Amino acid sequence: AQRVTQPEKLLSVFKGAPVELKCNYSYSGSPELFWYVQYSRQRLQLLLRHISRESIKGFTADLNKGETSFHLKKPFAQEEDSAMYYCALRNTGFQKLVFGTGTRLLVSP
Amino acid sequence: DAGITQSPRHKVTETGTPVTLRCHQTENHRYMYWYRQDPGHGLRLIHYSYGVKDTDKGEVSDGYSVSRSKTEDFLLTLESATSSQTSVYFCATRGLAGEGTDTQYFGPGTRLTVL
Numbered sequence A: 001a002q003r004v005t006q007p008e009k010l011l012s013v014f015k016g017a018p019v020e021l022k023c024n025y026s027y028s029g030s031p032e033l034f035w036y037v038q039y040s041r042q043r044l045q046l047l048l049r050h051i052s053r054e055s056i057k058g059f060t061a062d063l064n065k066g067e068t069s070f071h072l073k074k075p076f077a078q079e080e081d082s083a084m085y086y087c088a089l090r091n092t093g094f095q096k097l098v099f100g101t102g103t104r105l106l107v108s109p
Numbered sequence B: 001d002a003g004i005t006q007s008p009r010h011k012v013t014e015t016g017t018p019v020t021l022r023c024h025q026t027e028n029h030r031y032m033y034w035y036r037q038d039p040g041h042g043l044r045l046i047h048y049s050y051g052v053k054d055t056d057k058g059e060v061s062d063g064y065s066v067s068r069s070k071t072e073d074f075l076l077t078l079e080s081a082t083s084s085q086t087s088v089y090f091c092a093t094r095g096l097a098g099e100g101t102d103t104q105y106f107g108p109g110t111r112l113t114v115l
Helices: none
Strands: A003-005 A010-014 A019-021 A024-026 A031-038 A045-049 A072-074 A083-091 A097-099 A103-108 B004-007 B010-013 B019-025 B031-038 B042-051 B054-057 B064-070 B073-078 B087-094 B110-114
Touching (some): A019 A103, A097 B042, B004 B087, B019 B087, B019 B110, B031 B064, B042 B073, B073 B087
Parallel strands (some): A010 A103
Antiparallel strands (some): A003 A024, A019 A072, A031 A045, A031 A083, A083 A103, B004 B019, B019 B073, B042 B054, B064 B073, B087 B110
């Protein structure tokens, strides 16, 4: 079975502090992992995907197959990073995403 | 925003009444999805479509039906609404991988309250 676990419902940090949003997955095949973000009063949008190995808005995420993790990191949080973050998994060959329960990031001044 | 709109954006209805939510896209994307978003549950797939008149169930499909008679429209129907279906409903679309679209694009959401 495919499952995505985001253990933290809420992560509260101060501006300038490092941020790590945890994501673990269970899937026996070769997964594709994504991070989606939903800012206040905006629609859900893709933040980054593991196959691109890109950095978006200072965020990075590395797929660790040994630990089945895809944690989202940013060295210095900004207030505008406050949002709901969802980790998602897609199995190769299919068109469906399985989402985690989401982590709300709150960055305080 | 991939030209995705949802209607209505807000709806309050009573238990037992039928409700239809509409998702409209202008991107000619093949795949369309309906999710519900609930605190503590994240986004859960209700139904999805991989082409006109081709649909399949997601993980929480009980009590919901869908129809797709045109590429641009994907309808979600609650045959007899229950309070447990109070939620925010999101539509999403995705093009074919070969067209360079490797992501799902989401609509603005519909907030449904069943009293």
